[in-house]
Structures are given as structure tokens and as C-alpha cells.
Amino acid sequence: xxxxxxxxxxxxxxxxxxxxxxxxxxxxxxxxxxxxxxxxxxxxxxxxxxxxxxxxxxxxxxxxxxxxxxxxxxxxxxxxxxxxxxxxxxxxxxxxxxxxxxxxxxxxxxxxxxxxxxxxxxxxxxxxxxxxxxxxxxxxxxxxxxxxxxxxxxxxxxxxxxxxxxxxxxxxxxxxxxxxxxxxxxxxxxxxxxxxxxxxxxxxxxxxxxxxxxxxxxxxxxxxxxxxxxxxxxxxxxxxxxxxxxxxxxxxxxxxxxxxxxxxxxxxxxxxxxxxxxxxxxxxxxxxxxxxxxxxxxxxxxxxxxxxxxxxxxxxxxxxxxxxxxxxxxxxxxxxxxxxxxxxxxxxxxxxxxxxxxxxxxxxxxxxxxxxxxxxxxxxxxxxxxxxxxxxxxxxxxxxxxxxxxxxxxxxxx
Amino acid sequence: xxxxxxxxxxxxxxxxxxxxxxxxxxxxxxxxxxxxxxxxxxxxxxxxxxxxxxxxxxxxxxxxxxxxxxxxxxxxxxxxxxxxxxxxxxxxxxxxxxxxxxxxxxxxxxxxxxxxxxxxxxxxxxxxxxxxxxxxxxxxxxxxxxxxxxxxxxxxxxxxxxxxxxxxxxxxxxxxxxxxxxxxxxxxxxxxxxxxxxxxxxxxxxxxxxxxxxxxxxxxxxxxxxxxxxxxxx
Numbered sequence: 175x176x177x178x179x180x181x182x183x184x185x186x187x188x189x190x191x192x193x194x195x196x197x198x199x200x201x202x203x204x205x206x207x208x209x210x211x212x213x214x215x216x217x218x219x220x221x222x223x224x225x226x227x228x229x230x231x232x233x234x235x236x237x238x239x240x241x242x243x244x245x246x247x248x249x250x251x252x253x254x255x256x257x258x259x260x261x262x263x264x265x266x267x268x269x270x271x272x273x274x275x276x277x278x279x280x281x282x283x284x285x286x287x288x289x290x291x292x293x294x295x296x297x298x299x300x301x302x303x304x305x306x307x308x309x310x311x312x313x314x315x316x317x318x319x320x321x322x323x324x325x326x327x328x329x330x331x332x333x334x335x336x337x338x339x340x341x342x343x344x345x346x347x348x349x350x351x352x353x354x355x356x357x358x359x360x361x362x363x364x365x366x367x368x369x370x371x372x373x374x375x376x377x378x379x380x381x382x383x384x385x386x387x388x389x390x391x392x393x394x395x396x397x398x399x400x401x402x403x404x405x406x407x408x409x410x411x412x413x414x415x416x417x418x419x420x421x422x423x424x425x426x427x428x429x430x431x432x433x434x435x436x437x438x439x440x441x442x443x444x445x446x447x448x449x450x451x452x453x454x455x456x457x458x459x460x461x462x463x464x465x466x467x468x469x470x471x472x473x474x475x476x477x478x479x480x481x482x483x484x485x486x487x488x489x490x491x492x493x494x495x496x497x498x499x500x501x502x503x504x505x506x507x508x509x510x511x512x513x514x515x516x517x518x519x520x521x522x523x524x525x526x527x528x529x530x531x532x533x534x535x536x537x538x539x540x541x542x543x544x545x546x547x548x549x550x551x552x553x554x555x556x557x558x559x560x561x562x563x564x565x566x567x568x569x570x571x572x573x574x575x576x577x578x579x580x581x582x583x584x585x586x587x588x
Numbered sequence: 589x590x591x592x593x594x595x596x597x598x599x600x601x602x603x604x605x606x607x608x609x610x611x612x613x614x615x616x617x618x619x620x621x622x623x624x625x626x627x628x629x630x631x632x633x634x635x636x637x638x639x640x641x642x643x644x645x646x647x648x649x650x651x652x653x654x655x656x657x658x659x660x661x662x663x664x665x666x667x668x669x670x671x672x673x674x675x676x677x678x679x680x681x682x683x684x685x686x687x688x689x690x691x692x693x694x695x696x697x698x699x700x701x702x703x704x705x706x707x708x709x710x711x712x713x714x715x716x717x718x719x720x721x722x723x724x725x726x727x728x729x730x731x732x733x734x735x736x737x738x739x740x741x742x743x744x745x746x747x748x749x750x751x752x753x754x755x756x757x758x759x760x761x762x763x764x765x766x767x768x769x770x771x772x773x774x775x776x777x778x779x780x781x782x783x784x785x786x787x788x789x790x791x792x793x794x795x796x797x798x799x800x801x802x803x804x805x806x807x808x809x810x811x812x813x814x815x816x817x818x819x820x821x822x
Contacts, residue, residue: 492672
């Protein structure tokens with residue numbers, strides 16, 4: 175094997191320019207794929223992290239039909255105390271669950287005593303909410319983050335703060351009507367101003383859950399949704415299936431399911447963008463395969479054609495067809511290795527430079543997002559293996575042709 | 589025992605409706621350590637005969653024994669192995685591998701075909717390079733040496749495996765008169781030193797003058813001429 179390797183390497187060096195050009199083409203393909211995977215992958219995981227860790231959680235449980243009518247924030251589709259206890263029992267007994275948060279979602283009139291507007295609100299228990307969506311505090315543009323909020327305080331979205339010219343420490347009034355239609359009002363102190371996010375709940379204000387119960391005059395324990403955070407997001411499909419199985423079997427008097435379970439993927443429109451990124455990654459990989467296949471095959475066909483006489487000579491003096499085939503496959507393999515190693519090195523250096531350059535970008539209303547490309551070792555190995563395998567595959571046909579060549583015809587070739 | 593024994597050997601090429609009888613039932617034998625040439629005009633079948641002896645082209649019918657083995661039914665792989673073990677080739681255009689040095693070209697059959705151990709290989713290669721007076725040029729590549737030197741390297745490569753039969757197709761055609769003479773002398777010396785049989789396909793009168801047996805081919809048929817003036821070095 176070593177002698178075939180040695181001879182193949184020398185044959186590649188014989189046509190230095192062509193070898194350089196071909197491996198440069200493969201290098202370019204590898205760099206394009208690795209950089210795209212690293213940049214798009216880190217963008218995707220950052221956005222997914224932002225959405226799940228500062229807003230949605232990994233999974234949400236609602237009463238059946240709530241999500242379909244979420245735009246009207248219906249209070250008559252809240253989960254009841256008995257239903258909440260059933261879910262709590264299930265969540266507290268599962269090791270996969272890190273935290274969960276009960277939320278009451280409702281709409282209210284927001285007044286600064288001179289102007290009035292509408293606001294969507296999330297009423298939460300601060301401790302449970304911080305454990306479920308730990309990056310929520312990072313969305314604070316102004317105000318004290320620690321402890322999130324106390325009773326009597328409100329965190330308002332930045333658009334309302336700007337539009338209504340409300341600052342941290344100001345007093346505002348919320349007026350809401352409960353599910354029976356009666357109206358109630360309550361004053362709140364602005365605790366903080368929250369950065370908006372794309373997706374459901376991204377522009378909601380936040381108050382304490384006890385304040386919501388008092389404002390809405392909810393006597394018994396009831397909530398609109400339960401957001402769940404898992405210890406490992408990789409457990410999402412399994413745990414989602416488990417919840418669907420356990421809670422899906424609970425039916426009301428009309429034999430209809432009581433609960434509905436949604437993963438973040440079903441709740442956030444960003445999931446479609448993430449899927450699009452995955453699709454683009456697949457296309458880039460297919461392009462890489464095509465580049466490697468065409469360039470290696472072209473070079474190897476040329477190599478066989480140019481060395482017909484030489485193939486005839488080595489065949490005549492006793493080189494077996496298998497060794498002749500091995501020689502040309504080895505040349506393709508070495509071209510693949512050269513392109514892969516060079517491409518990987520260039521990609522890793524470029525990623526390092528991008529990371530230390532601290533490049534920021536905007537996405538929707540989110541500005542100043544830090545571009546931090548990273549790539550899993552498994553992705554690098556996978557791409558490398560694909561390129562090398564395709565290089566070998568592309569050289570098989572020319573190598574087979576060389577091995578099957580009739581020595582007499584080959585020796586006559588000029 | 590004869591190195592080559594051919595009986596009723598025939599080779600017919602068929603291309604569509606066209607049928608060419610290149611060799612028409614020839615019988616001959618070649619003795620060990622002899623200097624033999626096949627003569628004949630273009631198209632007489634001498635290259636075809638040489639290719640059949642060299643296990644490169646199977647006969648259509650008849651029997652052909654080379655080094656005591658019937659080579660008529662060998663597969664591609666078996667034929668390659670047989671050539672590697674028993675037959676050496678010297679070509680008109682030298683056919684050295686351009687990416688290998690003189691040393692590596694001679695070493696090639698031992699390394700890529702026969703898998704000799706390194707130390708034994710080195711000793712054998714140097715022995716042959718010294719015999720053809722190319723030891724000092726061993727590090728050079730084929731494009732750094734002259735045509736005559738290339739042919740000397742080719743002779744060393746043909747003999748390095750202890751082949752008992754060397755087939756040389758017009759070995760002096762691309763050499764000037766003086767160099768051709770030296771190559772013929774070298775091959776005679778090698779024949780005497782290693783008891784190798786040299787079989788030529790040639791038009792070169794200098795080779796014809798030096799062989800012991802000349803087979804003349806005319807339209808695929810053979811006639812044998814003993815050449816009394818053929819030189820045999822003791």
C-alpha cells in the first residue's frame with residue numbers, strides 16, 4: 175500500500191498545476207460548506223436559544239383549542255385547578271424536566287394617565303419564570319433585572335414604552351375585564367423595559383401572577399398556559415410524545431381531549447426559517463459532492479488518457495490489474511485528502527478570525543446579535559469523509575478503465 | 589528444456605466481416621540462453637508472435653509453452669503474474685516510468701510485481717545497475733539521461749527479476765549507430781552473464797548479424813535460418 179501511495183503521490187506532483195487547481199476547487203467547496211454550516215448553525219442555535227430560553231420554553235401545555243384562538247387571549251379557555259394539578263404531578267415526577275412556569279395571558283387597557291393603549295400581558299410567578307426562561311432577564315433594556323419583578327410592578331415592552339413615553343419608575347394603570355365581562359383597574363409601577371422578540375409573546379408585558387388574579391378577579395387557581403424547560407433539548411421529541419400520550423388520554427365529558435401540547439417548533443415561525451437553513455445546508459452539501467465528483471473524475475480521466483503508454487508498460491512488466499486500479503484510486507483519494515485538509519484548515523482559521531473579530535448583525539427587530547460561528551467536530555469529520563468517499567468513487571471508473579486496458583493497445587498508443 | 593515451444597500456433601483477428609490470419613500454424617522452439625530474432629516485413633506477424641510469447645495476446649489455437657508452462661489459457665491476472673515472474677520486456681521507446689528515478693525504475697518489478705524484501709531488492713538492483721554501467725546515474729530521472737542510457741536501464745529492468753526470457757521489440761530503432769552497437773553488446777554480455785534468452789523483433793542488421801537463429805516470417809508463416817556468423821560470447 176505504501177509503495178502505491180508513494181507512486182500515486184509522485185504522479186500527482188508530475189502535474190503540479192493541475193493537482194493544485196483540482197485540490198483548490200475541492201478546498202473551495204469544503205470551505206463553503208464548513209463556513210455555511212458554522213455560521214448558519216450558530217445563527218440557528220442562537221435564535222432557537224433566544225426563542226426558547228427567553229420566551230417560549232421548550233414545550234407548552236394549553237387547554238384544547240387555546241392556541242387556535244390565542245389572538246383573542248380567551249380567559250374562558252384557561253386550565254382549571256384540577257387539570258393544573260394533573261400536569262404538575264406529571265412534570266414533577268419526570269427527571270427530564272428542569273423547570274416549568276404557569277402563565278395567565280390576557281389583554282388589558284394600558285394608561286399613563288394622559289393616553290391609553292392596548293397591551294398583551296403575561297402574568298407569571300417570577301421564580302418559576304426565571305427558571306423556565308433564563309434568558310428573559312437579558313431582554314431587559316432598562317430597569318432592575320434581579321428577581322424579575324414583585325407584586326405591583328410591571329415590565330413593559332419597548333414599543334409601548336416609546337409610544338406612551340413611559341419610563342422605569344412611572345406609575346401606570348391597567349384596566350381589564352374578566353371572563354364574565356366585569357371591568358377592574360389597578361395601578362402598577364414600571365419595573366423595567368423589555369426588548370421585543372419575533373414570534374408569539376415577543377411583545378407582551380409581564381406582571382406578577384397574583385396581580386393578574388386580583389385584576390381579573392380569578393378566585394380559583396387557573397392558568398392559560400404551562401411553559402416547560404427540559405434539561406436537554408435533545409429530549410424534546412421523546413418528552414413531547416410522552417406528554418401527548420399521558421395527557422392525550424385525558425378526555426372531557428364530550429370525550430374530547432382536554433389538553434393540547436405544542437413544542438416550540440410548532441409555536442414559533444422561526445422554526446420554518448430553521449428548516450429552510452437545514453435545506454440550504456443540504457443543497458450546499460449536494461453542490462460540494464457535485465464539485466468533487468466532476469473535478470476528480472475529470473482529472474482522473476485525463477490522467478488515464480495521458481498515461482496510456484505508461485499503463486501498457488507497467489501492465490506488460492507484470493503489474494496486476496488490481497494494483498493498476500489501486501494506483502489511480504489512490505491518486506483520487508490523495509486529491510480528496512489534500513482538498514479536505516486544506517479546506518478544513520482554512521475554514522477553522524476563518525472561523526477563529528470571525529470569532530475574534532466580534533462581528534454583529536441584525537435579525538428583524540433584534541440588533542447587535544454577535545456572529546459566533548462554531549462547528550461540531552462530527553460535522554467536520556462527516557464533511558471530510560463525504561469528500562474523500564466521493565473522491566474515491568469518482569476515480570473508480572477511470573481506474574477501472576486503466577486496469578482493464580489491453581497492454582498491447584496501450585503500448586501502441588502514442 | 590526449451591524456453592519457448594510453439595506448436596501449430598495460430599492467431600486470427602476478426603473485426604466484423606473482416607478476418608485476418610496474422611499467424612498461420614507455426615512451429616518453433618527457442619533454447620535457453622540463445623539470441624534469437626524474428627524478421628519480416630511490416631504486417632508479417634512478428635509483433636503478434638512476440639506478443640503471444642510475452643503472454644500479452646492469447647493464441648487462437650495451437651499450444652505455446654513458455655518456461656515450461658502452457659500459457660494459452662491464462663486469465664489476465666495469471667498472465668500478469670506470469671510475465672512478472674518469467675519474462676522481461678525491452679521496448680523501442682524505452683518506456684521508463686518518468687516519475688521514478690533510474691534506481692526506482694529498475695526496482696519497480698521487484699517492488700510492485702514480486703514484493704522482494706528491501707535489503708535483497710537493493711542488492712539486486714545495484715548488481716544490475718553496475719552490470720549495465722548505470723550505477724552512478726541511479727538517482728537521475730529518465731528525462732535527465734540519454735536514449736542509450738535509458739535503454740540500458742530498460743535492459744536492467746528486464747533482467748532484474750531473473751527473467752529467463754527477454755522480449756525486445758525493435759530495441760535499437762531509436763538509437764544512433766554507436767549507441768545501438770553498445771546496447772547489442774550489453775545484451776550479449778547479459779545473456780552470457782545471466783544465461784538469459786533474448787528474443788528480438790527487428791529490422792536492424794546489426795542485431796541480425798549477432799543472433800544465432802533468425803526466424804523469418806512471411807504472411808504469418810515461419811522459416812528458420814541458422815546464422816553461422818552469429819556471435820556467442822563464452
